[in-house]
Amino acid sequence: MRNKRLKKIIFDWYIYIVLVIFWIASSAASPFFRTTSTFSTILVSAVPIALVGLGQTFVVLSRGFDLSVGAVASLATAIASVTMIWGIGPSIGSIILISLVIGAINGFGVSKLKIDSFIMTLGMMFFLTGVSLLIRPSPGGFIPTNFKKILLYHVANLPLVPFLILVLAATVGILVLQKRRFGREIYAIGGDPESAKMSGVNVDRTRIKVFIVSALSAAMAGLFISARIGSGNAEAGAPYLFDSFTAVFMGGTLVTGGVGCYRGTVASALIIASIGHILQFLGITIWYHFIVKGLLLAGVAGIQLLIVGSERAE
């Protein structure tokens, strides 16, 4: 009994165990790693991954993929860099509106037209990348200093606002998925869409909502990215596409949907953001972080499947 409970705790929190081990080992290995400025940078670079990962967690939990998140983030930086001349408020408003429309179209295609989510969002990704390149052919544009200052607001060398964004995203993600009806419906659809439908879940509407959440959180990530790089860039969001999948899968959400949670995604986002730093401090070429990331992803996914398999066997 006791053993079983311990096993459950390990299963639920193993990614945090990995994170803590990772941080302790890194701090022991390099004196430069255990400084507040390092952790501040890690926190700031984890924010866009966690934000994109928020929507992606919702989508993967409901048995889908969203390949358009990177393109939505890029589009948000492109639009921000063009429209922020006329004021921050209208610019953010228009970005939110556009992302809502994009998410609704994705959701409509997936639920009503029965197009596979991978294909639907792949097409959307190509389309939006083209649009972003039209709006912003080369990186640049205008991002107001105030906007950058607010989003990257530091108190005593600690990134207060990025930290608050992370906490807010985590709260929303965990609360909605675990406590709200919408979240439970997502798990039901991910478990088995047919039985979800029979137990009265409006599958189509929930799926549309899921894709809207995904596009919205990707657009928020895009806004944060544009504040970080201080400009618009039609390719700035592209790396976050595969990072979002890495974060979701590493965080314990199953590709087949229905199993997983957002807290794992947040921890993975922090791990992904830390890998580059620790390699740098150990004097290893930064490019190795890809290899570490890939091995971690395959390893964690493999171990997790072993655990799930042994639980099913019991």
Place this chain on the structure above:
Amino acid sequence: MKRIGGFQLSATQPLILVLALIVISAIAGFITPGFLTFFHLKMILYCNTMLGILALAQTLVILSGGIDLSIGAIYWITVMVGALLMVDGRFILPSIVCIIVGAAIGTINGLGISRLKIPHVVMTLAMMIILTGTLYVTTGGGGRGRAAQELISLSTGRIFGFPIITLVWISLTVLFYVILKVTAFGWKVRALGSSLSASHCSGISIWKVQVLVYMISGTLAAVAGLLYLGWARTPYPTFQSGAGVGANIMLESIAAVIIGGTLFLGGRGGVERTFLGVLVLAVLFSILSMAGLGVEWQIMLNGIIILAIVGVHSRIGLQ
């Protein structure tokens, strides 16, 4: 599957694409006189050979119910390995090494998916990220080395005025068309895509087929990489894309498969459809660039075509 008068609608799919191709080309030829010349059509084929071979490999994987996200990364890793090994002018041995590297990476993918039961998206995504790292670590993000003279003459050479590499692409397509139609392996691939459990029950050793499919995918990606290396002469670092090494061409290969009309979930489709899919994309892009519209319009159009075609499929019940 909808039937109209006892006629299977999905069988018309390649026909629709052929018709679309003819109509588009006719209109383009009417507007721009240079379009319908042998030279131009040959160039369209020539410029899309590498994508065509990758899409061919991707078709096989998708038919078997999987997906290979690492195909673009394998492609670029062969370009790099080939260029590094060919620096002192050797050709045969480096080429063999390249193809073995591609096959080995594919086999690792297949083993991870079939034996360790890692989902194909996760396994090939992890492989793509690992290969991205390997590529950057070994080259530092820039191109190093160059192609051997023999490879250059192979990639740029012509037989009766027809590019050799395009002939390679066409013959590979014919080869895999025959393999999928005639051999037991071809039927097993499609059986896997239709239903894993049914294939298991009918005695197919699933893991062997899966390993073989991913191995072929890796090998074909390596072949495409070698041909590209001879074409480009030096591995000019065009592989740098934000999403990861080879991510763009990988996504384009999936797009070509889908536009060709192969079912994304596997089981139905074929390499001949993918060939048409690549042609449709190529002809449309060619028209766009003749109209003076840049690459951003091409990317946008790519998305629109995918959505339009799968939208139509879903309306007539093919998807």
